[in-house]
Amino acid sequence: MNTKDQVIAIIAEQAMLEPSDVKMEHTLEDLGIDSLGLVESIFAIEETFDISVPFNANDPQASAFDISSVAAIVAAVTQLKSEQHG
């Protein structure tokens, strides 16, 4: 699986949906993922890709990690992978 498919699989599991039902333009809100679900998804992303994601639940918007849509999360994970694994 490539990064995009892995991120979608993580989000789909959290949202209790089939991966095919998760679209790149979806927001986490569209998918019914609340703040606790988001924190759990970020943990899964860190474990899956062996990266550290900068994220403070007190102010998700101020975090360097863009969570505005599935596409944004995929892009952010790709970026962090290249920064942290070269």
Add this chain to the structure above:
Amino acid sequence: MHRVVITGAGSINPLGANVPQTLEAMREGRCGIGPLDIRDADRLSIQIGGQIKGYDEAAHFNRQQIALYDRFTQFTLLAAREAIGQSGLTFSGDLADYSGVVLGTSGGGLNTQDENYRAVYEEGKNRVHPFIVPKLMNNAAASHVSMEWKLRGPSFTVATACASSNHAMGQAFSMIRSGMAKVMVTGGSEAMLCFGGIKAWEGLRVMSKDGCRPFSATRNGMVQGEGAGVFVFEEYEHAKARGAEILCEVAGFAMSSDASDIVMPSKQGAARAISGAMKDAKIDPRDVGYINAHGTGTAANDKTECAAVADVFGAHADRLMISSTKSMHGHLIGGTGAVELLACIMAVRDGVIAPTIGYEEPDPECALDVVPNEARDATVDVVLSNAFAFGGLNAVIALKRHQ
């Protein structure tokens, strides 16, 4: 119904090793939060806390006691010694049978668990000290207080996360009010600043890396602290008959459950506990001069708490003062309500309102008088202490000035 008063107070926390030191630090707006000095702190992403610095257990307890007393029990016993000493009470005969201990803690002997898991998992040891179970159990502190001062009545431990102390003190209050007990030693303790304790909290992503700034627009999370607060709650006529010094009256208590989310707070749940405590105390909301806020410094708590206060008090919300002393001592989790009750006693007894330090910038969602950065002199007759726990369990205590 019997009236309940406080005749003794004790504490050890990041601001001081006793009550006078703590109140002095609160008056001066001193910060007890700093770099964490614990094993493997370099592997933590959160490296600050309200730690009790320069603490030497051997200065207070002997070898046999240390083998049985986890850090949270040690803090409890030191605070209890101060509180019971101040009350001047000794327990024997009927009084001992009608006096007990109700304490709050969330993690109990977490340092003991952490150290011994390390021994068996990391170091591969196949043997631990024989007293690990009695040392780590959540009721160890309450039991040792009952043993040391011969309190033979009802004693137990309450664990409701961040509201543990308030729930415990509420039980103590109700037991004296109903006539079940004459004197209750109550409050709470927490010693969660160990590698596992912090690591678990890190996971939630609600911790600040640089400080606790409740209600400030620049806040970015909570900071953990450690310590204990212990009080002597006494039936009023009993205290009066023996000429005891009365610090204040415990006027009312209420608890509520959000019944909604395991971590996100609810305005309605908080509001029901606040208004419930005033109703229980038969006080007019307009008489409340100060609220010691739960004020954790997280985005979720502070705006929900301010909205609840605004709802309950209406126009009076703009006239009362509300501060979070967690800005100075951090969040003592199961012990926090007890240490915060000291600020409430200072308000009604001494007329000094503890500040919310670290306040940098107003947040329109927390638009109340949060007593920013500097303590204030003010005469207040009635104060509330809020505690809202994970799991949606809320407990609010009302105190009255004793005249």
